[in-house]
Amino acid sequence: MMNLYPLIRPWLFSMDAETAHHFTLNSLKRTHDWGLSSLIRPSVINKTSNLCGIAIPNRVGLAAGLDKDGKYIDALADLGFGFIEIGTVTPLAQPGNPLPRMFRLPHAQALINRMGFNNDGVLACVDRVKQSRFYKNGGVIGLNIGKNAQTPIEEAVNDYLIGLRTVYPVASYITVNISSPNTKNLRALQSGDDLDHLLASLAKEKQILRQQYQKSCPLLLKIAPDLDDEQIDHISKLLIRYEIDGVIATNTTISREKVAGLKYSEETGGLSGQPVFEASNRVIRVLNQHLRQQIPIIGVGGILNGADAKAKINAGAHCVQVYTGLIYKGPQLIADCTLALSQA
Template identity: 40%
Template sequence: MYPLLFRHILSRMDPETAHHSAMLLIRVLGVAPFSWAVRSFTRPAESLRVDALGLTFDSPFGVAAGFDKDAIGTAGLYAFGFGHVEVGTVTALAQGGNPKPRLFRLIPDRAVINRMGFNNHGAQAAAVRLTKLRRKRQRAVLGVNIGKSRVVDVADATLDYVRSTRLLAPLADYLVVNVSSPNTPGLRGLQAIDTLRPLLEAVRDASGSTPLLVKIAPDLPDDEVEAVSRLAVDVGLSGLIATNTTLSRDALTTDAAIVAAAGAGGLSGAPLKSRALEVLRVVRGVVPSDFCVISVGGVETADDVQERLDAGATLVQGYTAFLYRGPLWARQINRGLVAN
């Protein structure tokens, strides 16, 4: 039924409008008694539980950052069967993001181009919502992904990240430093080792006992992926997330004019699958076996998730395929993992 709904209705809507409409439904289904009914249908099997970061995940499969920027749909996403929800990216200062349109579907490639620009209500607003969420007896593991406020100069990025960390780390099950989005000017430059080390050390010191991870781009060459991975271990992080969206437009089947019209932004979805898997293997090859590695990028089926787990991922995240697969996506993944 969902493929027909997508083909005839959702695909004709503006992508951002469609996302907000879907989020409204997710929020409604996250409220009891609707959430109880949905969860009874989607609850992951106990055999899928994963212990990582000092936490217990109901399933290795969760929602990547970007889907729920302001921590408003976590209850509904938990009801749908996701093992964790990474909210954000959250910035210290509220910001509206880049001008619209800023989200584009590449349907033949089952992909999306976005240049959202970290649109969110800011760390203080997120802290209020997370405080309420943590009171819930049953909920998904909550990761919080933080980024640099657009108006803050790159030279002052560390202080900006620390400000978010102090507000959000006590309320997060784990915290992620995002230095890899292509949609904030200068952000990816923070992945350079000389600038990344003091940033991570400062955030680590401010985050207390909350597990801390860093998220990297797929566009880094392998030797830089190795260097960042070793740095994450050296400064005492709990893990690493690979990968964010890509600037590459290689091997797309969507008409070139449509791709060109979409313009700048990060590409996510099926075309990222191969590189995301490569980066996962590079990371796992240089970090300790107990170091948490979360793989994201191009994941669509249970076989995709299993392939990442077999390649050394501790956990796996998805986002773009949710748009194409619909609300039962996590259930399909979880059932498939049990069958594998």
């Protein structure tokens, strides 16, 4: 039944992109609730691995952004992911940017989004995680945290600390998202003293929370594909200095070089999918050179088949995440990637 997706996709693509997004997720949830997930579940090959010391059944995860509020955890888990990341969540609920804010570029197998961290707030998300069967059964769930749009950039650390404290008790790992292009000035946190201050504050708070909850929850940083080698070197040194547990490379790009001239290419927002593949791989390779396998890398960006997933591993990633590829390929992508990585 999963191979029907190529037949269903044209109908989904006839809808507005965000409408189709919600329709698909709600359909998955109904399928799960009715006990029919086996009809769409791909034949995933599990080969136990680990993510920052956490056992995972396979190395293919869901990237943040698809399920921003943790409303579809169990339905998505049924598709065979080794781990799931939800969010980005912010301290307070916020609507995000005005519609329309998501655009498909089919000729490039890409998306542009400027969602703007639309979410119900971190407390609502944590409650949903606690209620999910996947969480109760020990599934690996990452919580991706960000800052509210109205929070001045000079006070951003406070928002990240609130997010860290709130998700720490339930998260398998926590991702600090400072690389979305859709929140004003957010990417400035990737450089200079701002990043030093942010990571120092989070690392200090993590030690307090570790004692409070008697558990060690890995902390990861998600970075952009548009960084130069000097910036990546600076980030790598700070990751090691503050003993950050992992890094996700990469988020969406602001470059339009690969999609110039296509419909919607001039829309503002982050570009994901095939056009970001090589840029993401470059960041992974440079990170790998600097980190020397001291810190694991999760590779994400432009994975559309098993060979793409394997290329991320060859570049230096330990695990991968997918998002836009699911929009274009459907659940079969998960099976293709787990098969490729079981042989890597």
